[in-house]
Amino acid sequence: MSEVIELASIHDVAKEAGVSVATVSKVINHYPDVSEKTRKKVKNAIALLRYRPNVIARGLVTGRSWTVGVLINIPFTNPYVSMLLEGVKTALENSGYDLMRLSARLNDPDYSFADHCQSRNLDGVVVFGVEKEHRCIQELIQSGIPTMFVDTDVTGHRAGNITTDNRSGVHMAVQHLYELGHRRIACLAGIPGQAVNDSRLAGYRDGLQAASIPYRADYVLAGDYSFESGLTGMQELLQLDAPPTAVVCTSDMTAFGAIHAIEARGLTVPEDISVVGFDNIFEAELFKPALTTVNQNIHTIGVKSIEELIAMIKNPDYPPPVVMEPASLVIRESTARLVGSEITR
Template identity: 50%
Template sequence: MATNIRDVAKAAGVSVATVSKVLNGYTTVNENTKERVLQFVKEMQFRPNSAARSLVGRRSMTIGIFLTTGLAHPFFTQILAGMEQALKSKGYDLIYLAQLSWNREYSFVRHCQSRNVEGVVVFGFQHEDMNFDELVESDIPTLFIDLDVHEGRAGYISSDNQAGTQQAVSYLAGLNHRRISFLSGNKDSYVSRHRQKGYRAGLTAAGLPYREEYVAEGDFTRETGYVAMGKLLALTERPTAVVCCSDMSAVGAMEAIHDAGLSVPEDISVIGFDDIEIARYVSPALTTVRQDMITIGRRSIELLDDLILDKKLPPPEAIVPTELIVRGSCGPANG
């Protein structure tokens, strides 16, 4: 492992100034020399501090984050904690690229350029919300969270939404549930689509039929979870269990079940997805699929740093495993 820039220069057979120019993005360095230096940087796990990396004044050592959901989003503090782990080790600063009015005419590229960021993390958007073409086609290294963009210099990271939901369905099938419903999120969102794939895969693995009427659409919120669960409860043959696309929609579903005079889990078992703090404190405590948001935050910065350092690197597609957390909201099928 290299401890300073001189170690890399000696190993690569070049001057310290050449290594500094490569790290700072100078285009005057011979391409073969640049590739050799970057290879030794990677092999020797060299992570220069911000002062060294900006030695010739060409690097800002700043990463931006676009976040539609705002700082109050229940995941953001965990994602930020994970980001901080990597930011400290790599010498970057992070700035929040706020915008009062997002729309499809908004220019991510101009905002990035105006703040002189070296790369950007995008979180909380859907494909239909914004026009990402300009950003993806630009030379700005970009890492999307929960949005499957992987072309040019833009990649993504997400939880294993499909496997997590499939595990939830399998767990309910193991409790002898045969009428398992699904409360989706926004139907066109990357997350909701993959969780619904997991729901169908779980049914298939358990030898259970897919029933269209057992799928109710929400948008990840408590309010739509309540409404969607009401529709499922109105079915002639109501489900005995429901897998929800988020913990908040699961909380809404549980309220609808209670308001209908039924009990969780005696009448209907409920599983959420996320494992936000409230999941432990509702009654009964919510069984849920936990996302490792600390790892997602940390890896998002690590992957972005790789893209910043190596312009030829293919865009990453990183999937982080989930974990089923069993609590009190599930029980054996009753009927």
């Protein structure tokens, strides 16, 4: 006959640690108002007794599922996504929350993303890559489910957002190219109408205006942040009567495609054309030539999106956060002074 192992209860842990059941609950649920000394005593008791909280019971007591969802509506093969999710993972490791990856049928007129989240009893959700005008996003905001949007400038009673200072980032890129002597500076942009793309295009125009360079519509081509859009966009720019000597790309993947197109024409980067990316993904430093790019703190954005989401979950009165992370320019090998130019203001 097998031996029946009696599982420890929260009362056993409280007795072993010499504290109240409420204090044990606060430690398990990561409340901040417990001293480090008491927290250590409770954790030692939990380890000694091999106590495992009952997730269902915990949810009944706290009114939470201790699960947050993440909806990312761009391919997971995009390096940006892996860096963002690594930040999400870092923030969740010691939070007490689990993560559920969500799929969304955004083109289904009968589908409700808010209902999808509520049916899974999610405490909150992080959303990335969905147009702010989309019906599902508006339903989610109105539902009151705590939500953090990444790179989407929408807010609501229980919804905040986090992004990079895209405008100043691209402005810095244009200024850098101008200081290298470039005057024919093109832009391989992203998806028209998206807040991120609009901000980066505004930064491009800011940079041109600050340098007294006239705006040329034929130097600005829309894309979708992919390698392929950089490839085809650069091919089109190279066919112009006066092709650009430099190009700002609104993603590193687009920049990689642009460089491939330039080299396929027998030209070189940066000797013939300088190229700047945006994101500073891991591959940017390994690419040949190493890519000059606008750095956004992707990992930090992932971390803060979860930290702010949990703050909203824990406190219904927590103001919906609007967070803007600073951008910076990382200068590498893909940009150089224009040969034969004289830099003048």
